[in-house]
Amino acid sequence: MNASSIQGTNPGMNDAILQVEHLSMKFGGLVAIGDLSFTARRGEITALIGPNGAGKTTVFNCITGFYKPSEGMITLNRNDGSSFLLERLPNHEIPARAKVARTFQNIRLFSGMTLLENLLVAQHNKLMKASGYTILGLFGFSSYRKASAESVELAKHWLEKADLVDRADDPAGDLPYGAQRRLEIARAMCTGPELLCLDEPAAGLNPKESAALNELLIDIKKTSGASILLIEHDMSVVMQISDHVVVLEYGRKISDGSPQSVRTDPRVIAAYLGVDDEEVESVLTEVGDEDVIEQLDTGPDAAHGPGTSSSYLAGPVTDTIGHSEGERVTVSKGASKAAQVDAKAKNAPRKPSERATAKPAAKTPTAKPRGGRK
Amino acid sequence: MAVTVSPERDTVATPMQRALREALYAGAISFGLFVLFIGLKTGQNISNELVLTTRWGLLAAVVIATAVGRFLYVAYGQPFLANQKITDVATGLLPASVASRFFQLPAFIVAIIAAVLLFVFNSSLAGWVGAEPAGYLQFLRALAVIYVLACVIYYFRAFIHANFTKLGIAALMLYPILVVAVLSLSAWSIASGLQGSLKWVDNFGIQILIYVMLAWGLNIVVGLAGLLDLGYVAFYAIGAYAYALLGTQYGLSFWILLPAAGAMAAFWGVLLGFPVLRLRGDYLAIVTLAFGEIIRLVLINWREVTNGSAGISGIPKVSFFGLMSFNVSDPNYIAKVLGIAQSGAYYKIFLYYLILGLCLLTAFVTIRLRRLPVGRAWEALREDEIACRSLGINTTTTKLTAFATGAMFGGFAGSFFAARQGFVSPESFVFLESAIILAIVVLGGMGSLVGIAVAAMVMIGGTEALRELDFLKQIFGPDFTPELYRMLLFGMAMVIVMLWKPRGFVGSREPTAFLKVRRAVSGSFTKEGHG
Numbered sequence: 037m038n039a040s041s042i043q044g045t046n047p048g049m050n051d052a053i054l055q056v057e058h059l060s061m062k063f064g065g066l067v068a069i070g071d072l073s074f075t076a077r078r079g080e081i082t083a084l085i086g087p088n089g090a091g092k093t094t095v096f097n098c099i100t101g102f103y104k105p106s107e108g109m110i111t112l113n114r115n116d117g118s119s120f121l122l123e124r125l126p127n128h129e130i131p132a133r134a135k136v137a138r139t140f141q142n143i144r145l146f147s148g149m150t151l152l153e154n155l156l157v158a159q160h161n162k163l164m165k166a167s168g169y170t171i172l173g174l175f176g177f178s179s180y181r182k183a184s185a186e187s188v189e190l191a192k193h194w195l196e197k198a199d200l201v202d203r204a205d206d207p208a209g210d211l212p213y214g215a216q217r218r219l220e221i222a223r224a225m226c227t228g229p230e231l232l233c234l235d236e237p238a239a240g241l242n243p244k245e246s247a248a249l250n251e252l253l254i255d256i257k258k259t260s261g262a263s264i265l266l267i268e269h270d271m272s273v274v275m276q277i278s279d280h281v282v283v284l285e286y287g288r289k290i291s292d293g294s295p296q297s298v299r300t301d302p303r304v305i306a307a308y309l310g311v312d313d314e315e316v317e318s319v320l321t322e323v324g325d326e327d328v329i330e331q332l333d334t335g336p337d338a339a340h341g342p343g344t345s346s347s348y349l350a351g352p353v354t355d356t357i358g359h360s361e362g363e364r365v366t367v368s369k370g371a372s373k374a375a376q377v378d379a380k381a382k383n384a385p386r387k388p389s390e391r392a393t394a395k396p397a398a399k400t401p402t403a404k405p406r407g408g409r410k
Numbered sequence: 411m412a413v414t415v416s417p418e419r420d421t422v423a424t425p426m427q428r429a430l431r432e433a434l435y436a437g438a439i440s441f442g443l444f445v446l447f448i449g450l451k452t453g454q455n456i457s458n459e460l461v462l463t464t465r466w467g468l469l470a471a472v473v474i475a476t477a478v479g480r481f482l483y484v485a486y487g488q489p490f491l492a493n494q495k496i497t498d499v500a501t502g503l504l505p506a507s508v509a510s511r512f513f514q515l516p517a518f519i520v521a522i523i524a525a526v527l528l529f530v531f532n533s534s535l536a537g538w539v540g541a542e543p544a545g546y547l548q549f550l551r552a553l554a555v556i557y558v559l560a561c562v563i564y565y566f567r568a569f570i571h572a573n574f575t576k577l578g579i580a581a582l583m584l585y586p587i588l589v590v591a592v593l594s595l596s597a598w599s600i601a602s603g604l605q606g607s608l609k610w611v612d613n614f615g616i617q618i619l620i621y622v623m624l625a626w627g628l629n630i631v632v633g634l635a636g637l638l639d640l641g642y643v644a645f646y647a648i649g650a651y652a653y654a655l656l657g658t659q660y661g662l663s664f665w666i667l668l669p670a671a672g673a674m675a676a677f678w679g680v681l682l683g684f685p686v687l688r689l690r691g692d693y694l695a696i697v698t699l700a701f702g703e704i705i706r707l708v709l710i711n712w713r714e715v716t717n718g719s720a721g722i723s724g725i726p727k728v729s730f731f732g733l734m735s736f737n738v739s740d741p742n743y744i745a746k747v748l749g750i751a752q753s754g755a756y757y758k759i760f761l762y763y764l765i766l767g768l769c770l771l772t773a774f775v776t777i778r779l780r781r782l783p784v785g786r787a788w789e790a791l792r793e794d795e796i797a798c799r800s801l802g803i804n805t806t807t808t809k810l811t812a813f814a815t816g817a818m819f820g821g822f823a824g825s826f827f828a829a830r831q832g833f834v835s836p837e838s839f840v841f842l843e844s845a846i847i848l849a850i851v852v853l854g855g856m857g858s859l860v861g862i863a864v865a866a867m868v869m870i871g872g873t874e875a876l877r878e879l880d881f882l883k884q885i886f887g888p889d890f891t892p893e894l895y896r897m898l899l900f901g902m903a904m905v906i907v908m909l910w911k912p913r914g915f916v917g918s919r920e921p922t923a924f925l926k927v928r929r930a931v932s933g934s935f936t937k938e939g940h941g
Contacts, residue, residue: 100800131802138800146793148936149786150921150929156783157790158801163783170784170811174775180782192925204925209935227801 052113053078053231053263054099059108061094061287068094069287072108076231076280078115081257081264083274083295086284087307092267093141095284096233099265100138101127112136114230115261132161137229139220141236141267147209151200151219154208155191158226163187194222198252214245218252225256232256234266238273246270250277275299283307429485437477444472513564521561525554529596574860582619582766586611586759604755611758613874616830619765620823622866625850626772626859627819632848633856634776634785635812636792636938638695640844641682641702645675645817647709647839649824654722654834655715664728668825675821676814683813687806702844709836721835728829730760761830768826772819773859779815781922788812789857789922793937853907855914856938864915873900 054076061069069091076082084092097103099110099122110122112134120134130136146154156163164170166183195201198218203211208219217237224232237253238246254277256262268274274281274295281298283291285307291298298304449469455461528551539547563570570577589610594603624646631639652671656662662670686697709716716722729735734744736757745752779785787808790798798805828834846869854865876899911917917933 102796102799128799128802128804131800132804140797140800144794144797144800146790146797148793148919148931149789150924150931152923152925153786153789153921156923157786157798157803160783160787160790160801160803167782167784170779170782174778174782176778188923188925195925201925205921205927205929207931207935223801 051077054082054265055109055111055113056095056099057109057111059095059098059110060106061091061098061103062106067287069098069105069284072284072287072289074282074289074292076263076265078113078263079257079261080279081253081266081277082280082282083278084265084267084282084284085269085271085274085298086290089286090284091287092284093235094287096138096235096265096267098123099130100136100233101125101130112231131227131229135228135230136233137224137227137231138233139217139224139235139237141239143213143216143220145208145216145220145223148207150205151195151208151211152188152191152204154219154223155194155226156187158223159187159190159228162228190226194225197225197255198222199248214241214248217241217245217249221249221252221256225260225262229262232262232264234264234268236267236269238268238270241270246273249273253277425485425489429481432484433477433481436480437473440476441469441473444469448472513561518558518561521554521557525551525558528554578860578863579770585615586762589615590755590759601751601753604753607755608758611755611762614871615762616758616765617874618867618870619762619769620827620830621847621850621870622863623765623769623772623823623826624820624847625854625862625866626769626776627816627823628847629816629851629857629859629862630776630779630788630819631812631816632851633858633862634780634792635788635809637809637812638691639698639813639816640695640841640848641698641700641705642816642820642847643839643841643844644682644702644705645679645820646824646827646843647705647836648675648678648817649821650828650834650838651709651716651722651824652821653825653828654725657726657828658722658724661726663732664726664825664829665731668822671825672818672821675824676818679813679815679817680810682817683810687809699841699844702839702841706836706839709839716836719836721833721837723833725828725832725834727757727832728761728764736760761826765826765830768822772822775815776859784808784811786922849904853904853914855911855916855918855933857919857936858914858916861914861916868903869900872903873897876900 052075056075057073059069059072060067072091072095074082084095086092094103098105101122105123108123112120112122114120114135120130122130122134122136125134131138146157149157163180163183167174167180168177172180192201192204195204198215198221200211200215200219200222203215208216211219217240221232221234221237224234234253238249241249250273253264253266257264266274266278278295281291281293281295282289283298283301283304290303290307291301293301449465451463451465453461453463528547586607589607590600590603592603593606593610594600597603597606624642627645628639628642631637631642649671652674653664653667656667656670657664682698682701686694689697710719712718727736730744733742734747735742736744738745738752743752744750744756776785780789787798787803788811790801790803791805791808791812795805798808827838831838850865850869851862853869854860854862876895907915913933918930919933919936920930921928
C-alpha cells in the first residue's frame, strides 16, 4: 500500500536517489522501525523528523550500513545510472561505492588531527588508488604527488565553503562546537557523495550558526549536486531549507510531503504536541503554524546531544552508535498520538470550526487519514 | 546597607605569614597521620603479652620536620622557583635562573682543563696520591666531562632544538669512530682502542639501536594505529628464528634472509591480525599477549625444529655484502683484504652501521607512510573507528596493514639480533621484552620517532650505564653491588618521567600535511586508541 502511494507521488524512478521500501528494524522483540517506505528525490533536501525515539537515527544507521535492517530494501540510484542495494553492501563500501556520506549526532571528528588532515582522510579511497595502494607512493611516484596536491585543493575548497580555512592547521578538537559541525559536513563532502546524510546538523548551534548552516546546506544542494537527507529537531531549519519532509513516530511514517503540508497535518501536530484525546480538537484549533511547534519543541535531549568523546572502554561499535535502550521502543496500545487522531477523525465527522482554521494544504494525499492502524 | 569587607581580607599575607600558617597546618596534618603510625608501637614481651610502647620523641621529630620543611618550601622555595621564571625584558634571557648561573664560561674552562689533565695523567694518578683518592679523582673527571657536555648543550640549546634530528643522526654516524678515536688516544695504541671500543659499540650502541628499531616498529601498531599489542616480541622471535634456522640449515646469506624474515613476520602479523580485528582495548591486549606466549612455548617445545630451550647456535655471521667476511679463517677476511691488523671490533662496528641503517630505513618508511593515505588512515583509526567507516575506509585491511608493517620491522630486528648474537634461544623472547618495548613507546610519546629514540637511549642505555657505577663502591664499601639497584632506580625514573610528562617525552604530534604553517598538535587532543 505504501509503496504504491510513493510511486504515485514520484513521476519517475530515476528521479529518486534513495528509495526506502518496507524497511523494518527489530532489536530482539523491540520494533524500532516498522514497515517504513519513503523516497528522497535527487537534488532535493529531504528532512526526516519526528519526536525523540521515533527511530530517525536507526533509519540513518540502516541507510549507511551501521545496522543491517531486519526487513526491507534500500535502493540508491547514482547519477551514472547504477543502482545499489544498500542493505547488501558492507559498511565501508556504502560511502566508497554508493557515494553516501554521513555525519553523526555526537560529532565524530579526528580530534587530534588538523582540519586539513581530517579532510584528507575523507579522500582516502581516491588517494589510495593514486598511491598505487601505498607501493607507488612509498617510492615517491609523481602520480601520487599530483593526486595529493589535488586532494589538498579539494580540501581547501571545502574549508572555504565551511568558513574554516583560517584554522586549517589547527587540531579539529580545538574548534568551537559550531565549527566542528561545519567541519564534519565539509569532511563528508570531501568523499564526493551523491547523497549526504546529516544527523541533526543544527543541534547545539546558536541562531547565527544555524543560519550559516542553512546557507551552507543550500549552497551544497545548488553547487555540488549532492542530495541531502537530514534529521533535524530545529523546525526553523527544516521549514526553511527542506523540499520534502518525512515524519516518523514510533518507527512508522505518519506524514510525508512538502513542509507546508506536513506543518498543518493534524497527525504531525498531535505527535509533536502529545495531546490527549479530549484535547485534540482544542489544540488543533489553536495551532497550525510553526511558532507553536517551535515553542513546544524542546530540542535535542541529553541522549541525542553531543556526547563526550568516546572513552577507552567504549565497548563494541554497535553500542556507541545511535541510541541506547531508550530508543528501542515498541508501540504500546494507544501511545501513538497520530493513531489517536486517525481514530478520532474516523469516528467523528470534522467540525466546521476546525475546517476553517486548518489550512488547505492539509489535504495532501499523504496526510489523508489511513485506516488499518493499531 | 553597604557590605563592608573586613580589612584583613584585602591585604595579601606576606610569604612569611603564609609560610608560618601553612607550616602549622602541615604539622597538624602530619601529627594526625603519624600519631598512630609512629607515636604508638605494639609488640610482644617475653610472655607473649601485648605491650604498647610510645615513641613521642620520634613522632615529635617527624612532625617538626614536616612543619619546617613546609615552612622552608613556602617561605624560600616558592619565591625561588618563581624567580627562575623572571625574564630580562631587554635580552629575553633568564638572568636569575640557576641554569644561567650554573653554566658560566670560567667554570666551563676550568672543567675542560681539569678533565684534560685528569685524562692525561690518568695512569700515574694512583702512584701519586694512592689508590683510593685516585678513584675519587676519576669520579671527579667524569663529573667534569658531564659538566662540559651540559654546558655545550646549554649554550647551543636553541640550535640543538632546531636541528635535533640531523644532529642525532650525525652523532650516531660518528659514534663508533669517536669511541675508537678517544680510546686509542687515551691508551696511545689503535689496537687497544679497537679492543676497548667493543663494549661501547656493542653493549651500548647496537643494543640501544635494536630497541630503537623494535620500538619504532611497535610504534606503528600502538602509536599510530592505536592497537595495543603486548605480544610484539613474538615477531622479533619469528624473525630471529627464521634467520637462525634457514641460515644454519641451508646456509643462506643474511642479505637474502633479512627480507625473508621480515616477510615471514609480516605474514604472522596478518595471521594474528585476523582473529583480533573485532577486539578492542583490554581484550586485544590479552589476545596479543597470549599470541606472544604461544610463539615462545612453540619454540621451547618443538624440539625437532627449534632445538627447544637449548636454542640454536652457530648462526652464520653477516658478510660485507659477500665481498669481505668477518671470519678470521676465511680467505677474504676483512683484515687480510684491507691489509690491516686483526680485530673483533670490525665486525661490531659493521653491525653497528648495519642496525643504524635498518633503523633509518624504519624511520624513513614510517615517515613516508604517515604522509600516505594508509598512514593517515591508521591515525584516523586511532582517533575514531566509526568515523573511518563512515568515510569509506576499510578498517579491516587498515588494521591488518598496521599489524603486518609493525611485525615486518620486528622481523628485521629479529634476524639482525640472531646474526649479532650467533645464538638464539626462547629465553630472549619473554614477555618482559614486549613490556620493555611498549614502555619505550609510551615513555617516548606515542607516535613520535624522536621521543621514542630518546626513550630507548634512556631506558636501555640507562640500565647498561648503571652497570658502570663502580665508583659507588668507594662510597658504600666494596660489598655494594650497584647493578642490583638498577631496576629499582629504573622503575623510580619511569614513575618520575610519567608524572612529569604524562604523554611521554614528546607529547605533541606532527601533522602530516599543512596548508600554511606546520604546527604541532598538542597531546591533549590526540587519542590513545581503543586498543
